[in-house]
Amino acid sequence: MEARISLITLGVRDMARATAFYESLGLARAEGPDGVVAFDLLGQTLGLFDLEKLAEDIGVPVDSLGHGGLTLAHNVPSRAEVDALMRLAEDAGATVLKPPQEVFWGGYHGYFADPEGHIWEIAHNPFSPLRSTDGAFRWQGYPGD
Structure with a gap:
């Protein structure tokens, strides 16, 4: 495995609010597939994805995702x-x-x-x-x- 992280995906419940927040910090929105909001960073991308859909994609209950440490x-x-x-x-x-x-x-x-x-x-x-x-x-x- 190469020493890099390509994409950081944050599961969010309110896509519009989360998108507006990161745009107000000055991040420029990149084009992405439906349901995903992406912001290109220096060498990585920050993605926003509906929390329920993220849990479904992983195959786990949404409650198991939590926020952790x-x-x-x-x-x-x-x-x-x-x-x-x-x-x-x-x-x-x-x-x-x-x-x-x-x-x-x-x-x-x-x-x-x-x-x-x-x-x-x-x-x-x-x-x-x-x-x-x-x-x-x-x-x-x-x-x-």
Whole structure:
């Protein structure tokens, strides 16, 4: 298996609300098949899919999907951008779970839940600088960049 994730699919109960939320964060909607809303990211795609249909596709009861202990992280180049993106998410309907603050490992981050309860971390990690050409993230950064 290659070390990458191609598609992250979030099961949602209210497709219109979830779509509007991610569009209000500035994500550009890509064309997709009926029933799927896709947003192209840097090297991946974020997909929204009806929760009931997702459970049916997997072949499990919808109650078994839950939310679990998964978080999605979005890294930004500065503390100020953490603050700005957290405000943008809250204005768009997110619930702030942890306001932006310094963290024990030396970075700065906050957490919010989207309108469907999916948890996002917005972080600035000074030990993993983003690639200067495109903002890509890699653990411990890009040496020589």
